[in-house]
Amino acid sequence: MLTKVPRGTKDVLPSESYKWHYVEKIAKDVAECFGFQEIRTPVFEHTELFERGIGETTDVVEKEMYTFEDRGKRSVTLKPEGTAPVVRSFIENKLYADAQPTKLYYITPVFRYERPQAGRYRQHHQFGIEVFGASNASIDAEVIHVAMTIYQKLGLEKLEVRINSIGCPQCKEHYNEVLKTYLSNRIDNLCGTCQSRYERNPMRIIDCKVESCQEQLTDVPLMIDYICDECRDHFEGVQNHLEAIGVPFTIDPKIVRGLDYYSKTAFEIITDEAGKKGTLCGGGRYDQLVEQCGGPATPGVGFGMGLERAILALETQGIVIPKPEGLDIFLVTMGEKAELQGFKILSELRQMGLRADQDHLSRSTKAQFKYANKLMAQYTAIIGDEELERGTVSLKNMETGEQSEISIDKIVDILRDKL
Ligand code: HAM
Numbered sequence: 001m002l003t004k005v006p007r008g009t010k011d012v013l014p015s016e017s018y019k020w021h022y023v024e025k026i027a028k029d030v031a032e033c034f035g036f037q038e039i040r041t042p043v044f045e046h047t048e049l050f051e052r053g054i055g056e057t058t059d060v061v062e063k064e065m066y067t068f069e070d071r072g073k074r075s076v077t078l079k080p081e082g083t084a085p086v087v088r089s090f091i092e093n094k095l096y097a098d099a100q101p102t103k104l105y106y107i108t109p110v111f112r113y114e115r116p117q118a119g120r121y122r123q124h125h126q127f128g129i130e131v132f133g134a135s136n137a138s139i140d141a142e143v144i145h146v147a148m149t150i151y152q153k154l155g156l157e158k159l160e161v162r163i164n165s166i167g168c169p170q171c172k173e174h175y176n177e178v179l180k181t182y183l184s185n186r187i188d189n190l191c192g193t194c195q196s197r198y199e200r201n202p203m204r205i206i207d208c209k210v211e212s213c214q215e216q217l218t219d220v221p222l223m224i225d226y227i228c229d230e231c232r233d234h235f236e237g238v239q240n241h242l243e244a245i246g247v248p249f250t251i252d253p254k255i256v257r258g259l260d261y262y263s264k265t266a267f268e269i270i271t272d273e274a275g276k277k278g279t280l281c282g283g284g285r286y287d288q289l290v291e292q293c294g295g296p297a298t299p300g301v302g303f304g305m306g307l308e309r310a311i312l313a314l315e316t317q318g319i320v321i322p323k324p325e326g327l328d329i330f331l332v333t334m335g336e337k338a339e340l341q342g343f344k345i346l347s348e349l350r351q352m353g354l355r356a357d358q359d360h361l362s363r364s365t366k367a368q369f370k371y372a373n374k375l376m377a378q379y380t381a382i383i384g385d386e387e388l389e390r391g392t393v394s395l396k397n398m399e400t401g402e403q404s405e406i407s408i409d410k411i412v413d414i415l416r417d418k419l
Helices: 014-033 047-054 059-064 083-092 137-154 169-184 192-200 211-215 229-244 307-316 336-351 365-374 385-390 408-418
Strands: 044-046 067-069 075-078 102-111 123-132 159-165 263-271 281-285 300-306 329-333 356-358 379-383 392-397 403-407
Touching (some): 014 102, 014 123, 014 137, 047 083, 083 123, 123 137, 123 307, 137 159, 137 229, 137 263, 137 281, 137 300, 137 307, 159 229, 263 300, 329 336, 329 365, 336 385, 336 408, 365 379, 379 408, 392 408, 403 408
Parallel strands (some): 329 356, 329 379
Antiparallel strands (some): 044 075, 102 123, 123 300, 281 300, 392 403
């Protein structure tokens, strides 16, 4: 146990971390191009925030949260998603008092006690964006465009944007009645969880993963056929804006999303390969959430994209992420005096911003060269007693094997020119 990561979690080793840097940088750069700024919120929050925000009858709240009592006997929960904490911060810090909209992005670990499998973890990471204070359909299209631009810049192909409208509280109320009537003579065939949701949140039943429940839903009435005129106009506006910028989409009336806060637009982005492993990105509008969490009525819309799934999709599609370059220079030192002199030069090189290193294990010259190769050093500088006496070092280009003797005082300048 001591030497094993907890089930559903994984280490990101140095051989992998550059992939994360690459994906995160593209995501941040794209979001910043669209006018978003970063927000960071704590990894844990008061449990109530998620119960209230996500909805008490969702799988996330009912079955998946990492909730515990802290030493002060307060119930806290590790973030099971990124939106509610940003909403809490938006309210607490009165960001609504600034000119709107507020456009925020974040990278965060997310914790859900799910059954682990490829692309599904108990700790995963999301890049997410949230926009507050804008209700026009153009911003929904913009949010989808941010996600698609990130995937395109990553080089991912075969992406599909699926959108739906799940209505506002008014049309939802009417639809829930229609849904309950449909489900009323099927209720005995539903699983226990669905039965318990029938009264409180019948829409959740549509999202149930149990096969026998899905069999009961073959001709279930769909929200999209019951949305009010305002929601319909808004949904058309989203489609018009997506068409205007050439983002292809399909309407999928079965999208309900696993979290309760959505209204109007709901969307998912999938790839062929991710089909089996789930969605790459999910999001939508949540116009009641800020008020529900105790803030002034403020519309909101955003998405969360799984970073593990993005990296997995890149690998599946054979997209090579550029590997970082190795060291600029490795100092091979021979003897104590040379080691000390090397340490001084090393410090100067690093101050200059060069990636430089030297041996700290008193290894043989051969072993030092071997280590320099492992670190993919472009140059090595060989410093020995003889060189020291002459005030020189031997600079070797590790790719061409070319070697030249240069003055110690000039090493920094010469390297600056060469690299
Ligand atoms: P979500 O659909 O629950 O939405 O998660 C967003 C994305 O996170 C998914 O599309 C998927 O890529 C990834 N994901 C979810 N669960 C796992 C898991 N167990 N393992 C690996 N990846 C996972 C939200 O969380 C909303 N907060 C998104 C949002 C932001 N809506 C509006 N604003």
